[in-house]
Each structure stands twice: as structure tokens, then as C-alpha cells.
Amino acid sequence: ESFGCVNFFFLEFQNRVTRSDDVKKEPQGGSIFKIRTTVFFFIYGFLVLLAFIGFLVWRLRRSKFQARNSKMHFENICQELDGSEDPVPESMKDAPINDKIDYLPYKKNYEIAKENLEKGPVLGHGMFGVVKKGYLKMADPKTEDEQKMKLEVAVKSVKNTYALDQISMLAAELRLMCAIGKFPNVLALVGAVTSELRKGHLLIVTEYIDQGDLLEYVRKHRHLFEDHLVPDKTEPVSYLTPLSAKRKTYHFKNEEGETEKAISQNLDSLTTSDLLSFGLQIANGMQYLSTIPLVHRDLALRNVLLKKNKTIRIADFGMARKYDDKTYYKQSSKEVPVPIRWMSPEAVHNMKFTQQSDVWSFGICLYELFTLGGLPYPTIDNEDIYVYIQSGRRCLQPDHCHVELYDLMKLCWNAKPELRPTFTHIVEYFVEHMKKSAEHVYDFVEDMLRLEAESQRKLDDWIRINRSEASEVDLKSV
Numbered sequence: 444e445s446f447g448c449v450n451f452f453f454l455e456f457q458n459r460v461t462r463s464d465d466v467k468k469e470p471q472g473g474s475i476f477k478i479r480t481t482v483f484f485f486i487y488g489f490l491v492l493l494a495f496i497g498f499l500v501w502r503l504r505r506s507k508f509q510a511r512n513s514k515m516h517f518e519n520i521c522q523e524l525d526g527s528e529d530p531v532p533e534s535m536k537d538a539p540i541n542d543k544i545d546y547l548p549y550k551k552n553y554e555i556a557k558e559n560l561e562k563g564p565v566l567g568h569g570m571f572g573v574v575k576k577g578y579l580k581m582a583d584p585k586t587e588d589e590q591k592m593k594l595e596v597a598v599k600s601v602k603n604t605y606a607l608d609q610i611s612m613l614a615a616e617l618r619l620m621c622a623i624g625k626f627p628n629v630l631a632l633v634g635a636v637t638s639e640l641r642k643g644h645l646l647i648v649t650e651y652i653d654q655g656d657l658l659e660y661v662r663k664h665r666h667l668f669e670d671h672l673v674p675d676k677t678e679p680v681s682y683l684t685p686l687s688a689k690r691k692t693y694h695f696k697n698e699e700g701e702t703e704k705a706i707s708q709n710l711d712s713l714t715t716s717d718l719l720s721f722g723l724q725i726a727n728g729m730q731y732l733s734t735i736p737l738v739h740r741d742l743a744l745r746n747v748l749l750k751k752n753k754t755i756r757i758a759d760f761g762m763a764r765k766y767d768d769k770t771y772y773k774q775s776s777k778e779v780p781v782p783i784r785w786m787s788p789e790a791v792h793n794m795k796f797t798q799q800s801d802v803w804s805f806g807i808c809l810y811e812l813f814t815l816g817g818l819p820y821p822t823i824d825n826e827d828i829y830v831y832i833q834s835g836r837r838c839l840q841p842d843h844c845h846v847e848l849y850d851l852m853k854l855c856w857n858a859k860p861e862l863r864p865t866f867t868h869i870v871e872y873f874v875e876h877m878k879k880s881a882e883h884v885y886d887f888v889e890d891m892l893r894l895e896a897e898s899q900r901k902l903d904d905w906i907r908i909n910r911s912e913a914s915e916v917d918l919k920s921v
């Protein structure tokens with residue numbers, strides 16, 4: 444703009460000089476013209492210089508203002524990490540922790556020294572974040588063996604360290620994870636690096652889950668799928684058969700004809716038993732979260748991680764405040780798994796996320812499982828899904844799913860949130876159903892979860908040893 448103004452004055456000035464020259468027609472025009480031109484160029488150069496200096500000063504002041512602003516913002520995030528000093532208001536005591544996020548502190552004993560954390564290859568990207576593999580060294584190794592010990596971890600950070608709102612969201616996720624604690628089907632927090640938060644660096648360190656997300660796993664292995672649900676030919680199936688009888692017309696059978704088959708720990712096998720086990724484990728993790736209470740808001744197979752022993756972890760708690768903006772959902776591409784397909788109608792309508800809307804999403808997760816990674820409402824565009832659901836229509840019964848499980852899905856998709864089952868009911872339903880038709884799968888899951896609880900307890904021990912405060916306490920007590 445400054446340059447534009449200067450140019451304008453220059454043209455105007457030149458016009459006037461030319462016009463006055465025409466009128467007066469000086470006899471010694473040559474030398475006077477030269478003087479005028481010199482004066483003009485001098486003034487012009489001076490103005491340009493002035494504009495340039497003005498521009499530099501403006502830039503400097505703006506960047507100083509921005510730096511002061513972001514410093515203040517980072518300072519705020521640091522203060523927020525400590526949680527509000529005020530007690531939680533009585534009216535919010537029973538509210539989900541998502542609503543009480545301002546009161547949740549980051550527990551300082553989770554702090555990890557940056558130099559003890561080595562970063563490895565990228566494991567995956569989210570919308571705003573990037574997750575890398577990491578190796579955590581012991582904070583205070585006493586022996587040579589301990590010096591060599593490294594814990595495999597996953598390290599989450601934001602893609603853009605200048606995006607203050609994203610760092611703020613990651614900080615909120617960290618505070619939520621501190622409050623969640625440990626449970627076999629929920630991703631556990633190992634620690635965080637907050638020491639460089641003022642420079643925009645915040646790292647959340649969680650346990651490393653080796654097989655990535657469950658959606659990708661079922662999609663990759665769908666060609667290997669073995670359906671162990673065999674229709675029982677001994678039961679008459681006709682139009683007149685009552686529904687209750689039809690429900691008993693399945694039993695489990697593997698290729699060798701055995702009716703009892705435990706889950707194969709081979710990752711290159713995917714069977715109905717696996718699908719049932721994954722469904723039960725997700726319900727189990729969600730039941731734990733609902734007792735905190737925490738509303739996940741983004742329950743989908745892409746946010747469930749798989750370990751090589753076929754146990755799962757519910758992950759990605761970054762949703763606490765992420766979807767405040769309605770425009771975020773309305774993506775038109777069918778390829779991108781946008782949350783609208785996982786959201787209950789009331790969540791789409793008024794952003795009301797509750798445990799009941801998580802239950803709806805759980806029903807969609809079951810659909811994803813039993814379609815071996817299919818997209819919910821595959822023939823409907825994102826823009827039309829709300830109207831489709833409101834008209835009472837739902838996802839169709841998947842091929843590999845028996846009636847009892849489809850019944851459960853439909854219960855989860857009740858238009859009235861208060862009529863949907865709770866996660867406690869869902870777990871009971873699963874357990875009862877599995878004890879009846881697939882007891883071996885249920886026993887397997889129970890055993891695996893016992894082992895997982897043990898391994899998370901060991902992880903907790905590791906974390907405790909690594910906490911500087913803990914080692915100080917130990918030294919004092921010695």
C-alpha cells in the first residue's frame with residue numbers, strides 16, 4: 444500500500460511538472476528541468492525509503508505482538524495443565540470428565556526427561572497429530588543392564604507447532620489421559636514431555652500397540668476370514684419358525700468340523716470368534732470409561748488399536764473439544780472415514796455427546812467388525828445420512844453376523860437415547876450370548892485380559908521407577 448501511494452504521488456507530481464513546463468515554456472528550460480528532476484528523484488527516493496522503514500517497523504511490531512501473544516497463550520496452556528485451583532462445582536460433580544476438563548490437573552509425576560526419549564519412525568497420522576514410535580530409557584539406571592533397557596512407546600505430538608489451538612487440544616487430551624488411569628482395554632499413558640511447552644513442543648507418551656488400528660487389520664485380513672457360525676440344519680427354518688427359535692439356528696464350527704475352537708493367536712487368521720472377542724473387548728473398555736465417567740465421542744474401529752495377542756486398546760481421547768466446529772464433519776468424500784457415519788442423530792443435530800451417543804457409535808463399530816471393515820451406510824452420501832437415520836432406516840444386517848448381534852446393534856441405534864442399553868448392559872448381553880454360543884471365546888478373552896492387566900501393572904511399575912519423585916522417595920526411605 445505504501446509503495447502504491449508513493450507511486451501515485453510520483454505520477455501526480457510528474458504530471459504537474461510536465462503540465463507547468465508546457466505552460467511556461469522556459470527559455471533556459473534545460474537546466475531548470477534538470478534541477479527539478481534531481482529534486483523530484485530526491486524526494487521520491489526519500490519517500491520510498493520512508494515507506495520501507497515504515498514497513499519494517501510494522502513487521503517488527505507485528506511479530507513482537509504475535510510472539511507476546513503466543514507466549515501468553517503458551518503460558519496459559521502451562522497454567523491450565525495444573526488444573527483450576529477452584530474445587531469442582533457441586534453441580535458438576537457427576538458430570539463426565541470431558542466437562543470438567545478445566546479442573547483436571549496434569550500429574551507432574553508423569554513428566555519424562557526429553558533426553559530419555561528417543562524418537563523412531565512415524566506410526567500414523569491423524570487430522571492434526573502425528574504419532575511416532577519411541578524408546579524410553581530408564582531415568583536413573585543403576586546397573587549396566589538397566590542402562591540398556593528401553594521401553595517401546597508411542598509418542599504423539601501436533602503436526603504444526605505454531606497452531607496454538609491444536610497444542611491446547613493435545614494438552615487437554617493429556618489431562619484426560621491422566622484422569623483415565625489404567626485398564627486392559629484402554630490405551631495407557633506412560634508420561635509426557637511438557638518442559639518445552641513454551642516453545643510449542645508437547646509430547647504425549649503412551650504404551651506402544653504393535654499391530655496398529657483394528658479397522659486396517661480387519662480390512663487387510665478379510666480375504667482370510669473363516670465364518671465359524673454355521674446354521675444348524677437340525678432346526679426347522681421356515682416362515683412359521685418363531686424368531687426365538689431362529690436365533691438358536693447357529694453354532695460354532697471350524698473347518699475340521701470341531702464345534703469348539705479357541706481364538707488362534709496367529710495374526711494371519713480372522714474368524715467369527717475373533718470378531719466376537721473384539722466386540723466384547725471394546726464393550727469392556729467402554730464400560731470402564733463410562734464408570735469414570737468419560738464420553739469418548741469418536742468411538743470407531745480406526746481408533747481401536749490391536750496387539751499381537753489379539754487384545755485391543757481403545758485410543759484417541761483427543762475428541763474432548765475437537766469437534767466444537769460443525770463444519771469439521773461435513774466432508775463430502777466417501778473415502779475419508781468422517782465421524783458423521785459414527786454419530787448418533789442427536790450428536791449430529793446439536794453436538795450433544797453423551798454416553799448414549801457413545802453407545803450408538805459402539806453399534807456402528809460392531810457393524811464395521813461384522814462387515815470386515817465395511818463403511819457404514821455405503822450407498823448414502825455424508826450429507827444425506829442424517830435424513831436417512833431420521834427416517835428410521837439403519838445399517839443393514841451384515842453377512843457374518845447372527846440375529847442376536849444384529850438385535851444388539853439395533854438396540855444401540857434406538858432413536859431415543861434413553862432407550863439405548865448402557866455399556867454395562869451391553870457387556871452383560873455379550874457375556875450371556877457368548878456363554879451360550881461361544882463359551883470358549885469368552886474364556887479365552889477372560890484369560891487374555893487377566894494377562895493384560897498384569898502387563899499394565901508391570902508398565903505402572905516401570906513408570907513409577909522412572910518418576911524422579913519416586914526415586915527421591917526411595918532414596919530417603921533407604
Ligand SMILES: Nc1ncnc2c1ncn2[C@@H]1O[C@H](COP(=O)(O)OP(=O)(O)OP(=O)(O)O)[C@@H](O)[C@H]1O
Binds near residue numbers: 569571650652653746
Ligand atoms: N499407542 C500407539 N501404538 C501404536 N500405534 C499408534 C498408537 N497411537 C496411535 N497409533 C497410530 O497412529 C495413528 C493416528 O493416531 P491417533 O488417531 O491417535 O492420532 P490423532 O492425531 O489423534 O488422530 P485424530 O485426528 O483422528 O484424532 C493410529 O491410527 C495408529 O495407527
